[in-house]
Amino acid sequence: MSQTDPATPAVIDCLQYANWSEEVFREMRAGGVDAVHATIAYHENFREMVSNIEAWNGWFQAFPELIVAARSGDDVRRAMATGRTAIFFGTQNPAPIEADVGMLEICHALGVRIMQLTYNQQALTGSGWAEPRDGGVTAFGREVIGEMNRLGMMVDLSHAGERTTLEAIEASSRPIAVTHANPRWWRDELRNVSDDVIGELAASGGMLGFSLYPNHLKGGSACTLDAFCDMAKRVADKHGAGMLGIGSDLCQGQPDTVVQWMRDGRWRKQLPRRSDSEMPAGAAFPAPTDWFAGNKDFPGIAVGLSEAGFSSEEVAGIMGGNWLRFFDETFKPAETGQ
Amino acid sequence: MSQTDPATPAVIDCLQYANWSEEVFREMRAGGVDAVHATIAYHENFREMVSNIEAWNGWFQAFPELIVAARSGDDVRRAMATGRTAIFFGTQNPAPIEADVGMLEICHALGVRIMQLTYNQQALTGSGWAEPRDGGVTAFGREVIGEMNRLGMMVDLSHAGERTTLEAIEASSRPIAVTHANPRWWRDELRNVSDDVIGELAASGGMLGFSLYPNHLKGGSACTLDAFCDMAKRVADKHGAGMLGIGSDLCQGQPDTVVQWMRDGRWRKQLPRRSDSEMPAGAAFPAPTDWFAGNKDFPGIAVGLSEAGFSSEEVAGIMGGNWLRFFDETFKPAETGQ
Numbered sequence: 082m083s084q085t086d087p088a089t090p091a092v093i094d095c096l097q098y099a100n101w102s103e104e105v106f107r108e109m110r111a112g113g114v115d116a117v118h119a120t121i122a123y124h125e126n127f128r129e130m131v132s133n134i135e136a137w138n139g140w141f142q143a144f145p146e147l148i149v150a151a152r153s154g155d156d157v158r159r160a161m162a163t164g165r166t167a168i169f170f171g172t173q174n175p176a177p178i179e180a181d182v183g184m185l186e187i188c189h190a191l192g193v194r195i196m197q198l199t200y201n202q203q204a205l206t207g208s209g210w211a212e213p214r215d216g217g218v219t220a221f222g223r224e225v226i227g228e229m230n231r232l233g234m235m236v237d238l239s240h241a242g243e244r245t246t247l248e249a250i251e252a253s254s255r256p257i258a259v260t261h262a263n264p265r266w267w268r269d270e271l272r273n274v275s276d277d278v279i280g281e282l283a284a285s286g287g288m289l290g291f292s293l294y295p296n297h298l299k300g301g302s303a304c305t306l307d308a309f310c311d312m313a314k315r316v317a318d319k320h321g322a323g324m325l326g327i328g329s330d331l332c333q334g335q336p337d338t339v340v341q342w343m344r345d346g347r348w349r350k351q352l353p354r355r356s357d358s359e360m361p362a363g364a365a366f367p368a369p370t371d372w373f374a375g376n377k378d379f380p381g382i383a384v385g386l387s388e389a390g391f392s393s394e395e396v397a398g399i400m401g402g403n404w405l406r407f408f409d410e411t412f413k414p415a416e417t418g419q
Numbered sequence: 420m421s422q423t424d425p426a427t428p429a430v431i432d433c434l435q436y437a438n439w440s441e442e443v444f445r446e447m448r449a450g451g452v453d454a455v456h457a458t459i460a461y462h463e464n465f466r467e468m469v470s471n472i473e474a475w476n477g478w479f480q481a482f483p484e485l486i487v488a489a490r491s492g493d494d495v496r497r498a499m500a501t502g503r504t505a506i507f508f509g510t511q512n513p514a515p516i517e518a519d520v521g522m523l524e525i526c527h528a529l530g531v532r533i534m535q536l537t538y539n540q541q542a543l544t545g546s547g548w549a550e551p552r553d554g555g556v557t558a559f560g561r562e563v564i565g566e567m568n569r570l571g572m573m574v575d576l577s578h579a580g581e582r583t584t585l586e587a588i589e590a591s592s593r594p595i596a597v598t599h600a601n602p603r604w605w606r607d608e609l610r611n612v613s614d615d616v617i618g619e620l621a622a623s624g625g626m627l628g629f630s631l632y633p634n635h636l637k638g639g640s641a642c643t644l645d646a647f648c649d650m651a652k653r654v655a656d657k658h659g660a661g662m663l664g665i666g667s668d669l670c671q672g673q674p675d676t677v678v679q680w681m682r683d684g685r686w687r688k689q690l691p692r693r694s695d696s697e698m699p700a701g702a703a704f705p706a707p708t709d710w711f712a713g714n715k716d717f718p719g720i721a722v723g724l725s726e727a728g729f730s731s732e733e734v735a736g737i738m739g740g741n742w743l744r745f746f747d748e749t750f751k752p753a754e755t756g757q
Contacts, residue, residue, distance in 0.1 A: 128466065135521035183473035191528050 090397035091115045091157055092379055093404040094327055095290040096171075096239070096261035098123075099376075100334035101140060106147040108333075108376040109166040115401060116157045116408075118195055118260060118328070122172040124346030127184065130177040134170065134191055141168075152192060154409035169408075171195030171260075173240065175206050175225065182221070185228045194412055195235040195260065198222055198249055199242070201272075202348055207245035210271045215242030218249050230254045233414040235407075238278075239290075239328070242271075246278050255411065256286035261328030263292050267312045268299045276319075283320040288407050290328025295367035297330065306372040306381065310389035313399065322395040326404045327382065333375045337365040429453045429495055430717055431739035432665055433628040434509075434577070434599040436461075438672035439478060443714065444485040446671075447504040450714040453739060454495045454746075456533055456598060456666070460510040462684030465522065468515040472508065472529055479506075490530060492747035507746075509533030509598075511578065513544050513563065520559070523566045532750055533573040533598065536560055536587055537580070539610075540686055545583035548609045553580030556587050568592045571752040573745075576616075577628075577666070580609075584616050593749065594624035599666030601630050605650045606637045614657075621658040626745050628666025633705040635668065644710040644719065648727035651737065660733040664742040665720065671713045675703040 092113050098120040099105045109117065121137065122130040141150050149160050151167035160167035170193045178184035178196075188196070198204060198218070201211040206222030208215040218226070226249060229236050236257040238246040250257060259282065265273040274289070282289055291313060298304035299312070317325060332339065337360050344364075345351050354360075372381055379400070386396045430451050436458040437443045447455065459475065460468040479488050487498050489505035498505035508531045516522035516534075526534070536542060536556070539549040544560030546553040556564070564587060567574050574595040576584040588595060597620065603611040612627070620627055629651060636642035637650070655663060670677065675698050682702075683689050692698075710719055717738070724734045 127469075131465075131522075131525055135519070135525060138521060138524045181473070183476060184469075186476045187469055187473060187529065190530065191525065 089161065091161060091401035091405045092383075093157070093401035094118065094329050094331065094376075094379070095258075095288075095404050096120065096292075096328035097331045097333070098173075098335070098339075099331060100336075100339075101136075102334065103144060103147070105333055105376065106140070106144050106166065110147055110164070112376040112379040114166055114376050114379055115161050116151060116167040116169065116404070118169045118171050120173050121170045121193070122177050123174055123200060123343055124176060124348070125172075127177045127179060130172065130188075131191070137168065137170070150192060152194060153412045154405050157405055157408065169194050171197075171235075171237065173197045173237075174200040175204050178225070180205055180221065182224045182228050185225065185234065186232060189232045189234060193234070195237050195258075196229065197237040197240055198225070199238075199245060200240050200346075201344070207249065208242040209240050209245075210242050212242060215244040217244045218252055222249070223252050226253050231415045233412045235260075235411045240272065243275060243278065246274070247281060250278075250281045250285050250287065253285075255415070256282075256288070256407070258282070258288040258290065258407065258411075260288075260290040261292040261294070261297075261330045262289070263297045264312065264316060268297060270297065273297055279316065279320055283324050286324075286410075288324055288326055288403065289316070290326045290404070292328060292330045293370070293373045294330035294332075295370060298370065302368040302370055304370055306370075306385040307389070310382075310385040310391075313386060314389045314391065317391070317395070317399075322391060322398055323403055325399045326407075327379075327400065329373065331373075331375065332366060335366065340364055340366055427499065428735035429499060429739035429743045430721075431495070431742040432456065432667050432669065432714075432717070433596075433626075433742050434458065434630075434666035435669045435671070435714075436673070436677075437669060437714075438674075438677075439474075440672065441482060441485070443671055444478070444482050444504065446714040448485055448502070450717040452504055452714050452717055453499050454489060454505040454507065454742070456507045456509050458511050459508045459531070460515050461512055461538060461681055462514060462686070463510075465515045465517060468510065468526075469529070475506065475508070488530060490532060491750050492743050495743055495746065507532050509535075509573075509575065511535045511575075512538040513542050516563070518543055518559065520562045520566050523563065523572065524570060527570045527572060531572070533575050534567065535575040535578055536563070537576075537583060538578050538684075539682070545587065546580040547578050547583075548580050550580060553582040555582045556590055560587070561590050564591050569753045571750045573598075573749045578610065581613060581616065584612070585619060588616075588619045588623050588625065591623075593753070594620075594626070594745070596620070596626040596628065596745065596749075598626075598628040599630040599632070599635075599668045600627070601635045602650065602654060606635060608635065611635055617654065617658055621662050624662075624748075626662050626664055626741060627654070628664045628742070630666060630668045631708070631711045632668035632670075633708060636708065640706040640708055642708055644708075644723040645727070648720075648723040648729075651724060652727045652729065655729070655733065660729060660736055661741055663737045664745075665717075665738065667711065669711075669713065670704060673704065678702055678704055 093116040095118045121133045198206045199209040201209040295302040431454040433456045459471045495505045536544045537547040539547040633640040
């Protein structure tokens, strides 16, 4: 395997749900991506998530020269030293833990390091952004946050409602993250985050990962790299560059039917479509921007950030250094082993 | 916590299914038991086994001064250095892996280090001793053995039929074990092992753990310590003392109803009993011998072995040193991480 200079800054994408394959893994290497937070569950129950981990175990065994399972910041450094991409497991929904706080330690043992308190809808732990009412963090949600704090798991609020997000930041004894969203002032979608949320994340030592998913970008698929990087610069000027990273929300190679699965899971009844080409209006994946279509395109973002006025240290931080520091802090158990 | 002299030989019990509690854990400490292979599944499916692991996670957190989760021989040494009992997870049945060889890596990640290919009945991997016909190791069983060899898990044949046991020894690329059984020539039960099996275990570097369960002992509950130790000496004289250990099959504190669960699980229909005191004839736990009723009684066995003519090195080996060496060899993955 190729060796990476240990002094090279890490490149980390803190959210992908690609159609995983050798081709995607090779593109991660070509794009210099050192670590990826990979979604292993949207609407899956525990046993279904376990099957997804089994699939990953197969890929780790089949492509040991390209990818490696990761649990800590040091695993990223080891991956870099051996020219591979470190893969972190995360879920975009607490469904796999059922209503059972002890399942967090089980998921942790299976390698899960990141969990969203909610997807778009109501979860047992809190309210998603698409719910008509946001009831905030539930009693169970507070227990879940406490256990994630103890174990060393990242609480992710990317799809949560505003109240749930702010209450979770407050309830957590350790800094938490929104791994993939953009400022709502830039593109006004409930799925993006308010400046209040960004401010509370910044004040608490948390992180915001910028999404590159066109539906989260101002102008959608027509958004330019300059516009994206100027937005990043404005956020940094107000809240500091040290809290910023990338969570691309990249769904590389996924068929359009996956969008429907993401949105509807099984909570809303869907009849089988009458033909494969029949997708509801607006339900297909948006076209990618011309500057970010896949893992190979990460180097261009660093160039864009630099041209937007970030220092080389700031660029290195946003491209991965900030996530790596946050991984070091977040994935350390609160109780060190006896 | 009390410190143990690192030069003290390890005391290891390679099979218990106690009614786990603080009282039992304290008795492990009082009996100087450094490691226990704890059964976490008989007839449980995967999700039920996970619930049992959750219960153990709770005990580890509640009693950190008494017990500690263990995955390797070095974990036993660390437990000894901190005056605690190392707990290894094992299943007496491959039911938790369903028909899915990838589930072994999942169970391994959850800490399972020992798995029996069969309980008493037919399993997907092989035949138990109580089946009318022993069809030997199945095609799936060969895949399971191969995967356990790769991951570093101990294949346990304690409840398997004769053909299944001999074929598993042959099929495995690494030495395997019968963790809890006695020679059939001493007490003629199919659940005990033939001298052929003991010979093949010895020739392949495997291990035999002597059972202290009265139904496996000559004379049952009336068996004397002298008779047990004389049997051990005869086995050692023929096959060597280095392959011998203890797997007590201790069910300390379990109610009689647990015997019925062990025997019948859910494979045989059982109506609810009409009263709590109504147990089928012969179905209750046998009375313990007067020299082994619980974890506190291990020191006496060492005395008995010494009086039967074993050297002090041999006694230390049988009491735990041989299992510790076998753990070191067995729990190391066949493929070291890249």
